[in-house]
Amino acid sequence: MAALTRLSKSSFSSLSSLSRISRSLYSGFAPDTSSHGASSYSPRLGSTPNLALKDTKDRSVQWVFLGSPGVGKGTYASRLSNLLGVPHIATGDLVREELASSGPLSQELSEIVNQGKLVSDEIIINLLSKRLEAGGAKGELGFILDGFPRTIRQAEILEGVTEIDLVLNLKLREDVLLEKCLGRRTCSQCGGNFNVASINVKGANGHPAISMAPLLPPAHCMSKLVTRADDTEEVIKHRIHVYNEKSRPVEEFYRSRGKLLEFDLPGGIPESWPKLLEALNLDDYKEKQSAAA
Numbered sequence: 091m092a093a094l095t096r097l098s099k100s101s102f103s104s105l106s107s108l109s110r111i112s113r114s115l116y117s118g119f120a121p122d123t124s125s126h127g128a129s130s131y132s133p134r135l136g137s138t139p140n141l142a143l144k145d146t147k148d149r150s151v152q153w154v155f156l157g158s159p160g161v162g163k164g165t166y167a168s169r170l171s172n173l174l175g176v177p178h179i180a181t182g183d184l185v186r187e188e189l190a191s192s193g194p195l196s197q198e199l200s201e202i203v204n205q206g207k208l209v210s211d212e213i214i215i216n217l218l219s220k221r222l223e224a225g226g227a228k229g230e231l232g233f234i235l236d237g238f239p240r241t242i243r244q245a246e247i248l249e250g251v252t253e254i255d256l257v258l259n260l261k262l263r264e265d266v267l268l269e270k271c272l273g274r275r276t277c278s279q280c281g282g283n284f285n286v287a288s289i290n291v292k293g294a295n296g297h298p299a300i301s302m303a304p305l306l307p308p309a310h311c312m313s314k315l316v317t318r319a320d321d322t323e324e325v326i327k328h329r330i331h332v333y334n335e336k337s338r339p340v341e342e343f344y345r346s347r348g349k350l351l352e353f354d355l356p357g358g359i360p361e362s363w364p365k366l367l368e369a370l371n372l373d374d375y376k377e378k379q380s381a382a383a
């Protein structure tokens with residue numbers, strides 16, 4: 091009980107700080123339609139008939155990416171962030187930065203992350219608030235959030251402070267998720283993310299066959315590849331379990347608000363990226379942008 095009171099008190103202060111940051115982030119800036127054209131953008135509604143998008147004239151997109159560990163949230167969020175000119179904010183990256191900083195939280199975080207558990211809502215809200223504040227100071231507008239919200243409580247806090255336009259739910263078979271996580275590598279020098287897994291899974295139980303070529307690094311990164319400490323088989327399985335238990339309900343949270351766009355990945359990047367752009371009604375986005383310029 092005492093812990094609950096403590097959590098709600100501290101979450102309240104984090105919430106007001108996120109709220110304050112969010113307000114300062116979106117007020118006082120002139121809309122910049124030159125780089126991202128958000129004012130004219132609205133996804134096709136095919137698979138989500140109730141998707142009701144806010145008119146985003148005064149700011150850029152505010153999207154959330156959901157999906158199990160290993161599904162490719164980072165890959166596609168980062169590509170879309172480049173395309174739309176909005177920051178890709180991954181709370182997993184914020185946690186890893188904090189871990190690497192050897193700050194006061196790093197020991198506590200490393201134990202939680204390396205066991206595949208979720209960091210407390212309070213810590214995550216704090217890290218995210220700081221990131222949004224830094225972005226606000228640089229004039230960032232809009233965001234693509236990856237890995238947040240991961241609990242209903244985080245979703246409620248986010249809903250209390252700002253409007254989310256679209257929630258993209260990326261989906262992939264669970265056996266493929268495990269292989270993909272085991273194949274993840276990062277270049278310790280340039281920070282690039284790669285995947286050495288070569289996936290060829292036959293169709294079974296109503297699931298179609300799926301093939302994904304590895305995403306190999308350039309030769310100069312090859313000798314500098316590292317594996318995340320939490321990408322061991324045991325920890326990945328636990329993270330997938332935690333996702334199903336704690337984060338799956340977040341899908342329903344947004345589905346019931348008509349904001350969820352489901353996307354089944356048909357394969358690797360070459361097959362999935364064009365189909366994703368099509369699902370988001372962004373397939374001719376670049377052409378429209380240059381025609382309007």
Ligand SMILES: Nc1ncnc2c1ncn2[C@@H]1O[C@H](COP(=O)(O)OP(=O)(O)O)[C@@H](O)[C@H]1O
Binds near residue numbers: 158210236241329
């Ligand atoms: N929104 C969040 N809430 C709680 N913990 C989080 C959140 N985002 C990231 N984390 C922590 O950081 C770890 C790594 O996150 P992430 O890079 O998103 O991994 P993945 O999606 O591959 O599981 C998570 O296992 C969790 O411990």
